[in-house]
Amino acid sequence: MVKMDNKFLQKLMHQRYLMRLAQQLNQVDRLPLNQLRMQRSQARHILRPINRFLRLSEERLAAPLADTNQIQAPVGTDWTWRPDQWCRQITPKGFAAVESKTRLDENVSVFHDCPEKELIIQQFRNADAADRARFGLRFDVFRFEGSFLSLAIDLPVEAVKELKKRHLFRLDALIHTERSMDIYVRLNVKHGPNTEKMVSKLSSEGATSIAEFDLAYTQVNEQRVDNIWVDLIFENPAQNQISLHDVTFSRRPRSEI
Numbered sequence: 001m002v003k004m005d006n007k008f009l010q011k012l013m014h015q016r017y018l019m020r021l022a023q024q025l026n027q028v029d030r031l032p033l034n035q036l037r038m039q040r041s042q043a044r045h046i047l048r049p050i051n052r053f054l055r056l057s058e059e060r061l062a063a064p065l066a067d068t069n070q071i072q073a074p075v076g077t078d079w080t081w082r083p084d085q086w087c088r089q090i091t092p093k094g095f096a097a098v099e100s101k102t103r104l105d106e107n108v109s110v111f112h113d114c115p116e117k118e119l120i121i122q123q124f125r126n127a128d129a130a131d132r133a134r135f136g137l138r139f140d141v142f143r144f145e146g147s148f149l150s151l152a153i154d155l156p157v158e159a160v161k162e163l164k165k166r167h168l169f170r171l172d173a174l175i176h177t178e179r180s181m182d183i184y185v186r187l188n189v190k191h192g193p194n195t196e197k198m199v200s201k202l203s204s205e206g207a208t209s210i211a212e213f214d215l216a217y218t219q220v221n222e223q224r225v226d227n228i229w230v231d232l233i234f235e236n237p238a239q240n241q242i243s244l245h246d247v248t249f250s251r252r253p254r255s256e257i
Helices: 006-026 033-061
Strands: 079-081 094-096 108-112 119-125 135-141 149-154 167-177 183-191 194-201 203-205 208-214 225-234 240-253
Touching (some): 108 119, 135 149, 167 183, 183 208, 194 208, 225 240
Antiparallel strands (some): 094 119, 108 149, 119 135, 135 240, 149 225, 167 208, 167 240, 183 194, 183 225
16 A cells, blocks of 8 residues: 655645535535534634634744844843843733823833823834844824823843942843934932932944943942832924834943053
8 A cells, every 4th residue: 555645645634624614614604503503613613723823823933033032232241131022922012092100011111291192002023134122112102292201111130139330231222213303211220218310312323222321420339229220211202103123231340440
């Protein structure tokens, strides 16, 4: 007996299954209701894994070609981090008429003082080969009469461990906007009852924007640091689309002279 190839068998079974579905579709308006109800139940049972397969396969096929775990950081870096917003799919992935203090996930929140709340925020899938993050975060800002719009990112506890005043913090961001705008970064270091704040304007270096902070120029008490967060502040955001394709953080000790 000739042994049939598995791929041929799978193709044959698939063709027969499609023919059977076509026959059932042609008979929908003639089947008895009890039989139609049974076939509908069977179709729903088949549809669930098909939908799941389509969703998972589309996510994987749309992923950037680069290593999504890779974070580019300066030599000597002792800590790096990419927030979950840019690593995994969040639920829900979109927010409309966003209220101030809306928490997008465990580490990321939005703050503003615009009464109209004409703001939409949604996560999107990065698809460019140059993208290193799997996902991005997009702001669609319409009428905006407030004085500020910011994205607050709480750094994890690892950013605080063994922190010294000779450390430099760095933010790297890949940002595209519909029209030119100024974006500022504020580093907040809480030590005891006090909070040290440093502000820097994002500067462009090729496609990536960078902000660096040297703790040597602060009054931070190394022994009492218990929380660090960063505010991305968007100036005059009205009628603009802001796409944050990637946001990463790193920390390194300053070279001793």
